[in-house]
Amino acid sequence: MKQPRIFIMLLVIAFFLLFPLRTPAQHTYSYSSIDYDESTGLVNAYAQTTPDYNTQGFYGYPSVTTKVTDGSGIQLAQQSSQTGSVSFTVFGDGSDSYTISSGHYMLASYREYNAYSQCNGQTYSFGFVDYYNYQHFSETPSTPNIYFSYDNFGPGPNCPEESADYVFGATTSTVRRPTLSGLNDIWWFNGTTPAYYALTSTLTASPANRSSYTFKIASGTNEAGLGANNATTYYSSTNSVDLNSTSFSRSAADVSATVTVGHWTSSPLNITIHTAYVLGQAGAPSTVSDSTYGYSTTIPYSIYDQYGNLLPFDLPVNEFFPTGWPNDDPYSNWVHGPAGASLTLNATFYDRITGNSGNPTPPSTGPCQPLCDHKIHHAFQEWRAGNLTPGQGFRMQTDTLQRYTDHATHEQIVSPAP
Amino acid sequence: MIRHSKLFIPLCLILAAGLVSTLILAKKHTSASLPASQMSSPISPLDLSALSDGADLIAIGRVTTVSEGGSTTIDLQNRSLPARRMVALLTVNNILKGQANSSTLNFRFLVSEGPIGYKGIPTNQVRTFFLRETSPQEYEILNPYYPFIVASEEATPDGGSPLDKIVANLAHLVLTPTASLDDRMEAISALSSVKTEAATSALRQGAQDQNTSLGLAAAAALLRRNDITTLDMVVKSLLEPSQDINDSVRADVIFSLDRIKDSRAIPALVRLVTAGDVETRRRAAAALRHTGSPDAKAALAKALDDSDQDVRYSAVTGLAEITGETQGMPSIEVFKQNESPYLAHWHVRVSKLGLRPQP
Numbered sequence: 001m002k003q004p005r006i007f008i009m010l011l012v013i014a015f016f017l018l019f020p021l022r023t024p025a026q027h028t029y030s031y032s033s034i035d036y037d038e039s040t041g042l043v044n045a046y047a048q049t050t051p052d053y054n055t056q057g058f059y060g061y062p063s064v065t066t067k068v069t070d071g072s073g074i075q076l077a078q079q080s081s082q083t084g085s086v087s088f089t090v091f092g093d094g095s096d097s098y099t100i101s102s103g104h105y106m107l108a109s110y111r112e113y114n115a116y117s118q119c120n121g122q123t124y125s126f127g128f129v130d131y132y133n134y135q136h137f138s139e140t141p142s143t144p145n146i147y148f149s150y151d152n153f154g155p156g157p158n159c160p161e162e163s164a165d166y167v168f169g170a171t172t173s174t175v176r177r178p179t180l181s182g183l184n185d186i187w188w189f190n191g192t193t194p195a196y197y198a199l200t201s202t203l204t205a206s207p208a209n210r211s212s213y214t215f216k217i218a219s220g221t222n223e224a225g226l227g228a229n230n231a232t233t234y235y236s237s238t239n240s241v242d243l244n245s246t247s248f249s250r251s252a253a254d255v256s257a258t259v260t261v262g263h264w265t266s267s268p269l270n271i272t273i274h275t276a277y278v279l280g281q282a283g284a285p286s287t288v289s290d291s292t293y294g295y296s297t298t299i300p301y302s303i304y305d306q307y308g309n310l311l312p313f314d315l316p317v318n319e320f321f322p323t324g325w326p327n328d329d330p331y332s333n334w335v336h337g338p339a340g341a342s343l344t345l346n347a348t349f350y351d352r353i354t355g356n357s358g359n360p361t362p363p364s365t366g367p368c369q370p371l372c373d374h375k376i377h378h379a380f381q382e383w384r385a386g387n388l389t390p391g392q393g394f395r396m397q398t399d400t401l402q403r404y405t406d407h408a409t410h411e412q413i414v415s416p417a418p
Numbered sequence: 419m420i421r422h423s424k425l426f427i428p429l430c431l432i433l434a435a436g437l438v439s440t441l442i443l444a445k446k447h448t449s450a451s452l453p454a455s456q457m458s459s460p461i462s463p464l465d466l467s468a469l470s471d472g473a474d475l476i477a478i479g480r481v482t483t484v485s486e487g488g489s490t491t492i493d494l495q496n497r498s499l500p501a502r503r504m505v506a507l508l509t510v511n512n513i514l515k516g517q518a519n520s521s522t523l524n525f526r527f528l529v530s531e532g533p534i535g536y537k538g539i540p541t542n543q544v545r546t547f548f549l550r551e552t553s554p555q556e557y558e559i560l561n562p563y564y565p566f567i568v569a570s571e572e573a574t575p576d577g578g579s580p581l582d583k584i585v586a587n588l589a590h591l592v593l594t595p596t597a598s599l600d601d602r603m604e605a606i607s608a609l610s611s612v613k614t615e616a617a618t619s620a621l622r623q624g625a626q627d628q629n630t631s632l633g634l635a636a637a638a639a640l641l642r643r644n645d646i647t648t649l650d651m652v653v654k655s656l657l658e659p660s661q662d663i664n665d666s667v668r669a670d671v672i673f674s675l676d677r678i679k680d681s682r683a684i685p686a687l688v689r690l691v692t693a694g695d696v697e698t699r700r701r702a703a704a705a706l707r708h709t710g711s712p713d714a715k716a717a718l719a720k721a722l723d724d725s726d727q728d729v730r731y732s733a734v735t736g737l738a739e740i741t742g743e744t745q746g747m748p749s750i751e752v753f754k755q756n757e758s759p760y761l762a763h764w765h766v767r768v769s770k771l772g773l774r775p776q777p
Contacts, residue, residue: 252738252747270745278750280676283638284669288600292529292538300463306749307735308704317460337459337532338497345462352459352535352563357502383460403533416750 027052028059030104032066032171036092037263043068043076043092047102047171048085058110058131066102070095071176097176104169178261179206180269184253188223188245188275189315189386190394196313201271205239205259213259215241220255223247223273248275248306248394276315276385277306278416279397282348287367287407294355294364297408302348303385303396306416311347318342319351320382320391321401328375333361334403336377339390353401353408365406374405381410382417394418459535461563464611470581473560474551475516477523478569478587481506481541492530500531506539508547511571514587515580516551525549525557527565536562544571546584568604570594585612589620592627592636603635610639622647630655631664638667638674646683653686656698675701681711688717696726703729707736715740719768722761727754734760737767 032047049062062084068077070093077090092098110131116123183201193199203226205213215226215234224243226234234241243257253270260266282300290296303311318341325336334356342349355364362374381401386393397415402408470476487503504527510518525547530536539559545566549557559565567584570591578586591597591605606624609617624636625648634655637648652671655663675698678687683705690702703721706714714736721733731753738747748760 248749250749250752252744252749254746281673283673284666286666290538291540293533293536296537306751307747308707308731308750319460335532337499337530337534338494340459340461340494340534342460342462345465348463349460350463352461354459354533354535356533357529357531357538418751 028055028062028104028106030064030102030169030171032100032102032173034068034098034100034173034175035262036098036175036177038265039263041092042089043098043175044087044089045077045079045100046085046087047100047104049104049106050084051106055106055132058108059106060109061107063105063107064102066100069099069101071097071099097174099172099174101172102170104171175262175264176207177264178259178266180204180257180259180266181206182243182257182269182271184270185272185274186243186245188248188273188394190275190384190392192316192386192393194315194386197315199245201243203241203243203257203259203269205261205266207261208239210239210261211237213237213239213241213261215257215259217243218256218258218268220249220271220273223249224255224257224271226257243271245273247273248277249273250306252307274305274307274309275394276303276311276317276396277394277418278304278308279383280304280415285409287371289366290354292357295366295406295408296355297353299351299353299408299410300348301351301383301397302346303344311344314344314347315385316341316343316388316393317349317383317385318388318390318393320384321379322382322391323380325377325379327377328402329362329377331361332376334364334376336379336403341388341390343388351401351410353403355403355405362405368406372404372406376403376405378402378411383415459533461535464564464567464608466567466584466608466611467581469548469561469564470515470579470584472550473515473548473580475518475523475549475557476514476546476580476584477508477510477516477518477549478512478514478544478546478571479508479510480544481508481539482522483507484539484541487526490528492528492534494534499534502529502531504529504539511544512574514546514583516549519555523555523557525559526552527559528562537565539565544569546587567608568601570597570605581612581614582616585609585614585616585620589616589623592620592624592632595628599629599632602629602632606632606635606639610642613643618643618645621645625651630660630662631667634663634667634671638671641671641674642677644677644679646678646680646686649678649683649686653689656690657693669697672697672701676704676708678705679708679710681709681713684709684711684713684717687714691717691721691724691729696729699724699726700728700732703732703736707732707739710740712740715768715771716773719764719773722764722768727757730757730761734764737764741767741771743767 028049028051030049035044037044045066045068047064047066049064051059051062061082063082064086065080066086067075068090069075072095076093077088079086079088108130114123114125180203182203183198186201187197187199203215213236215236217224217226217232221232223246225231225246226241226243230244230246249255249272252272255271255273256268258266258268279301282302285297285299287295287297305311319339321339379401381399382395383397384391384393384395395417397413398417399410399413402411484504484506487505490501490503491498492501505524506527507522507524509522527539529538546569547566548560550560552558568591570587588605588609592602609620621636621639625633625640627633637652640648641652656671687702687706691699691706694702706717718733718736721729724730731750734753735747738744753760
């Protein structure tokens with residue numbers, strides 16, 4: 001019984017001796033990174049070639065040769081090392097981007113004599129051996145500024161050649177000044193939110209997929225805020241934030257925002273915050289006779305922003321009477337309507353004021369020629385944009401609404417009237 | 419008793435049905451609510467396309483009688499306003515949309531006690547009425563702010579959409595010298611709300627009318643749609659004022675100038691901005707700005723020295739926008755507080771740009 005056991009053991013030993021286990025595939029890692037510190041004006045460059053433990057047994061002198069260029073391709077610095085890494089700084093030249101490009105290689109230290117190369121069918125009396133038959137490649141990151149670690153994979157088997165240098169490939173990386181994009185023109189209506197008008201500019205920073213972004217309102221902190229709390233500075237792990245209007249611009253593009261990514265700050269994104277600011281006469285006031293109300297006066301207005309541009313979309317507009325309707329004629333029994341509201345058409349609306357229906361005292365008549373001066377009553381009137389609720393929205397005009405027996409007027413007009 | 423009881427049940431059913439229908443009608447007529455976007459004065463300008471689309475029945479005719487149907491209320495801004503129910507009897511001349519079973523029909527409308535911008539319904543005047551059918555052959559006005567527009571009794575529009583027919587009717591009225599001037603002016607006003615080729619053509623024809631005020635009213639409507647075919651006539655009327663021109667029409671023409679954006683208008687606008695009255699210069703300067711054309715720069719450069727601050731503001735903002743140098747462009751408020759730095763800046767820029775102000 002003992003003999004078969006010994007036999008089996010011998011067979012196993014013979015198997016391992018005759019069929020040695022295949023050497024596992026090996027790895028060498030290549031890496032380049034670059035950063036720019038705007039406060040010092042220095043470009044920080046780093047590159048390395050890192051073989052793993054098994055690789056180090058057959059290769060030596062992990063080497064890297066690195067150069068830094070600016071956005072125009074002008075070379076600012078170059079360094080090499082046979083210790084596996086380089087790390088250096090160089091002054092930037094005002095460019096909006098810097099690129100590091102590195103070549104990675106090692107020396108084969110394992111030699112064979114009278115070796116046959118299955119790669120090219122030749123027999124060498126002496127040669128260094130690319131023991132793991134490393135794959136050679138050169139690659140550029142698919143997304144700028146993302147620092148990949150490249151794995152040069154050596155699946156084996158060996159393939160002796162005359163050259164001792166084995167270039168694994170090249171890595172490259174670029175750092176750019178971050179950029180900020182978003183709407184340049186947004187609106188504010190004193191807290192109301194009419195349709196069609198953007199009250200927010202969503203700021204989007206590039207590059208994306210970085211771990212940290214610092215958004216900041218560089219100017220115009222009284223007119224805009226960042227995020228839900230309308231902060232001046234907003235830290236984020238994502239590359240976008242909402243800039244919300246909190247007031248309106250006094251000068252064009254007086255709100256500016258920046259983003260800092262790493263140590264580099266973007267150029268400012270300039271934003272103008274518009275509002276419905278002023279009423280302009282859109283036509284001459286007119287009064288016609290009305291069979292029911294005696295007269296009907298129409299006063300046309302158009303709405304302009306604070307730069308005198310007609311508003312681009314329609315919006316709600318309302319009138320508001322904050323202080324009542326004093327009678328000018330003590331014997332009048334005319335009634336007044338409530339404050340009203342309407343949507344504009346082509347940023348234009350009419351104030352239509354009629355006489356009284358029924359048989360009021362004094363009588364309501366069609367327009368006299370010339371117009372009569374018998375006053376009925378009047379009211380301090382406000383005009384606001386952005387909301388259908390009287391008194392809500394941005395105030396554009398104040399005036400005195402005066403009703404006469406045969407017509408009505410807006411008097412003591414003040415516009416703008418923020 | 420048996421006979422009485424047999425009659426009693428149907429009678430009760432009839433009375434109950436009558437009571438229910440009365441309550442429904444009473445509810446229907448007791449109050450009226452308006453859509454939130456259309457509440458009172460202020461009101462939207464006339465939109466004939468919307469009226470034409472929204473009406474179930476568009477009829478040309480004259481109202482012969484108006485009768486009162488009791489009190490009601492109008493719900494407005496969470497307030498109930500006293501009002502009266504009215505019924506108008508319309509003698510129909512022509513149907514532009516929908517169908518009417520007879521040559522007369524009734525429609526309902528409300529009259530508010532206070533002024534909320536509603537229009538009254540005139541009697542014995544030919545008008546185009548825009549009606550909504552509330553139940554078969556029962557109508558009420560579609561929009562209390564614009565229940566009707568002026569109409570020509572003679573014109574019989576043929577073919578096209580209801581809006582085309584309305585425009586054709588209005589065009590006929592504009593071109594009928596025997597019609598009243600007020601009606602023709604109202605027709606111009608109604609046509610100005612329609613942006614079709616036919617409406618533009620009618621306004622162009624109206625602008626050639628022998629009545630200067632009517633012609634200028636049509637020209638103003640054209641300028642509002644950036645149509646400058648009549649601009650020379652407008653310039654002449656503004657620079658050589660005539661007694662024939664109604665003050666209101668003249669003002670209307672001036673107010674329409676700043677809607678011009680066509681750069682071909684620049685030579686005419688230059689004349690107005692250098693020789694017109696203050697309001698004309700203001701609107702002409704704004705129009706020069708709105709052209710956005712480099713050809714307007716010289717005139718705007720000269721307007722920097724205008725005696726009126728609003729003209730100077732248009733000059734500064736116009737130059738900033740046309741040159742693309744809008745960073746720091748002042749708002750009206752900032753400019754009015756201190757215009758000196760902006761004028762000084764643009765005087766220097768104008769010099770550097772080699773812009774010689776036009777004489």
